[in-house]
Amino acid sequence: MMIVLILAAAIWGLGVVMKTPTQARFLMLALLYVAVLFVQFALPDGHPLRESLGGSPGQWLVFGGMVAAILAYRQVLGKVRARAQAVEAARAAETPATPEGPFSDVELERYARHIVLREVGGPGQKRLKDARVLVVGAGGLGAPVLLYLGAAGVGTIGVIDDDTVSLSNLQRQIVHTDARSGQPKVFSAEAGVRAINPHVTLRPYHRRLTEAIAPELFADYDLIVDGSDSFETRQIVNAAAVATGTPLIAGAITQWEGQVTLYDPARGAPCLTCLFPEAPAAGLAPSCAEAGVIGALPGVVGAIMALETIKEITGAGTGLRGTMLLWDGLDADARRIRIARRPDCPTCGLA
């Protein structure tokens, strides 16, 4: 036994002197161990070499087992430690040492995935916090818009709708819940957004948007997002947005198709009236109740509206000024068409 230990120490010492890698030294020790076991198993009882190494393989097997257990334990410990360090490093990378704006620690953690984005970062997140967005309609499109804007940390979110939650809404209007059926949609939406992010301010307006109140209401907001479902309301929204010079992100859906654009005549883009001077003839633009709508479609189109809103606030990427995005859900096809202002537009025209 002593001979083997001395031999092992010699191998290790020689390795240290020759600066061989630790792994190679361990390999030599392993070979020595295998050689000792070989002697124990291969040589007959009473052989002098076998006697000098203990005489039986039992103690060597126990010794080998103990070493293997210690090595395995060290390996597991190392892995756990490395994992803990990786998590810590990831947290440190996500949370800049000098964050922009007055964010609390929980807000920094909440918006960490935004803050690491080059196009958003701390300044972009601060702009989201300072932004005031009015969402018209808390229905199919309004639901994902409200949820994503709330989750993204848009500081002040107004929502106007005079409707109440009904069972047939729940197939697509995911900000509402079965338990909130019968409640005004704006209060149900407020509860839905608050459940995701209590750090944003919700302003629910449980009333119909009218020509009389729209301009004054819009003046309180930086950006309007229109997810209403009637052409009449869209016209009111458009006129007030033009009158107040507020950019308007508008989405519309029917059955399997949707469209999104950014109306903004104050910055060169057309307004709704430039594209659709008159209300569609009765029967040509049936409502969702009449024509049906696939449940996930407002999810797609509403999420695009929320994304365009976040881009507009943070200045990230290229928005939809002067273009309209058309989404065909039935054929999984998307395309963009150019749209232009009409100089003789009765709503935004110069004349």
Ligand SMILES: [Zn+2]
């Ligand atoms: Zn116009």
